[in-house]
Amino acid sequence: VPVDPFDLVVFGATGDLARRKLIPALYHRMHDGQMPEDARIVGVARAQLDAEGYRRMAEAALDEFGGEDARDAEMRRKFLATIDYVPLDVMEEAGWSRLKDALPTACGDRPRAFYLSVAPRFFGPIAEGVHAAGLTDANSRIVIEKPLGHDLASAAALNGVFAGHFSEHQIFRIDHYLGKETVQNLMALRFANAFFEPLWNARHIDHVQITVAEKVGVEGRGPYYDGIGAMRDMVQNHLLQLLCLVAMEPPSQFEPDAVRDEKLKVLRALAPLTRLEDVVRGQYAAGPGMPSYVEDANAPTSRTETFIALKAEVANWRWAGVPFYLRTGKRMKSRVSEVAVVFKSAPHSIFPAASGRAAQNVLALRLQPDEAITLGMTIKEPGPGGMRLAPAVLDMTFADTLGASNMRMPDAYERLVMDVIRGDQTLFMRGDEVEAAWAWVDAITARVDGERPELYEPGSAGPDDALMLMHRDGRRWRELA
Numbered sequence: 001v002p003v004d005p006f007d008l009v010v011f012g013a014t015g016d017l018a019r020r021k022l023i024p025a026l027y028h029r030m031h032d033g034q035m036p037e038d039a040r041i042v043g044v045a046r047a048q049l050d051a052e053g054y055r056r057m058a059e060a061a062l063d064e065f066g067g068e069d070a071r072d073a074e075m076r077r078k079f080l081a082t083i084d085y086v087p088l089d090v091m092e093e094a095g096w097s098r099l100k101d102a103l104p105t106a107c108g109d110r111p112r113a114f115y116l117s118v119a120p121r122f123f124g125p126i127a128e129g130v131h132a133a134g135l136t137d138a139n140s141r142i143v144i145e146k147p148l149g150h151d152l153a154s155a156a157a158l159n160g161v162f163a164g165h166f167s168e169h170q171i172f173r174i175d176h177y178l179g180k181e182t183v184q185n186l187m188a189l190r191f192a193n194a195f196f197e198p199l200w201n202a203r204h205i206d207h208v209q210i211t212v213a214e215k216v217g218v219e220g221r222g223p224y225y226d227g228i229g230a231m232r233d234m235v236q237n238h239l240l241q242l243l244c245l246v247a248m249e250p251p252s253q254f255e256p257d258a259v260r261d262e263k264l265k266v267l268r269a270l271a272p273l274t275r276l277e278d279v280v281r282g283q284y285a286a287g288p289g290m291p292s293y294v295e296d297a298n299a300p301t302s303r304t305e306t307f308i309a310l311k312a313e314v315a316n317w318r319w320a321g322v323p324f325y326l327r328t329g330k331r332m333k334s335r336v337s338e339v340a341v342v343f344k345s346a347p348h349s350i351f352p353a354a355s356g357r358a359a360q361n362v363l364a365l366r367l368q369p370d371e372a373i374t375l376g377m378t379i380k381e382p383g384p385g386g387m388r389l390a391p392a393v394l395d396m397t398f399a400d401t402l403g404a405s406n407m408r409m410p411d412a413y414e415r416l417v418m419d420v421i422r423g424d425q426t427l428f429m430r431g432d433e434v435e436a437a438w439a440w441v442d443a444i445t446a447r448v449d450g451e452r453p454e455l456y457e458p459g460s461a462g463p464d465d466a467l468m469l470m471h472r473d474g475r476r477w478r479e480l481a
């Protein structure tokens, strides 16, 4: 469905996110007929370029990150024609008039979005700047990305900065995990099917595992990452958002505040983590031909964690006693993100010991690679060998089902940017959610920051203590395929 014509002002237009994600995402939306030709993208950055110079940069971004579809010459021409550029140092008052010249003062009926693809120290000046320049009205919105603070106090201060100029329904806080296909599917799976809901509770679910494992290290991102670490970079946002979608009560409608109210209740129900053995922090060591984290980050004495595993609990009636094990790390064995819901075993086995043991049922939602929903079950081993039990997997890999095999899987940003234009906040975090997540995280970081993380081998499943975290409970992590 095409969106209305819009103006999108991208601050930080020459940066990495704009080149890798935003420009290609917008191109694909136009290619697929969703972005109208009279939409406008206004790039803003300090570089002294003219519109032609920025269009060349956008073209290079399409060459590098646009994939097959970006080869369509006619479509490229149309897309590049929507792009304008304004050189502006947001810290200097003088440049703002140039942005005013490039945009009509009132949004009129065109949604106008200011996308802040810049470091957080520029958030305040930009929110202030667009307001002072008279470029905002009821039809404008502002889009921001993490880091949304580094603790509760800084996140609350940031919320305050935006609240000074925009109302909550105009503020779009991106967590790109919410734009991933499988994450949205988690909601469809839970709330569009009747048969999971009766089982979706502590009576039937043994535990939940949420894994976001990456193969890459921090590479050039050391200056941002050091002192931040996996807890703030990944758990506070992506992993807790996934946990919320698994644990929340059914909202009464698929409507932004109904969904976000339920997620907020989950965050507020997270039990404070009291036992230190329920948190395992790791840091990747050097491997053959691969530098260690401290070398990558050029921080020889750093105690920043590049891996963290946690055992969390949602303290409410539905989930009492069900552990949520979370883990995320860099430079691990493979790139796997998944949510696995592990069900309790059948209450009584009717089969003789010689049949073998039934495996626990596991519903797994794989976010990447190869988006899929799988259901691990136990069946009879085929053949005349008597009643032998064997594990089997019902596999719904999206590329094979739904006729999606030759379909390009859209990037999360494509969905999210169009939602901004439509004014739909369902997949964006509300200010109070961000603060509630920080409140839980702060209580943990206050106790473990500065402790020496356990070194782990690159290409492994993380430190040994992370395995122990589950072994102690008689459980194990799923394999990182």
Ligand code: BG6
Residues within 6 Å of the ligand: 176, 214, 233, 337
């Ligand atoms: C970002 C983190 O939010 O998510 C990165 O800052 C991380 O450290 C990235 O690499 C992972 O995203 P994805 O989509 O590649 O799983």
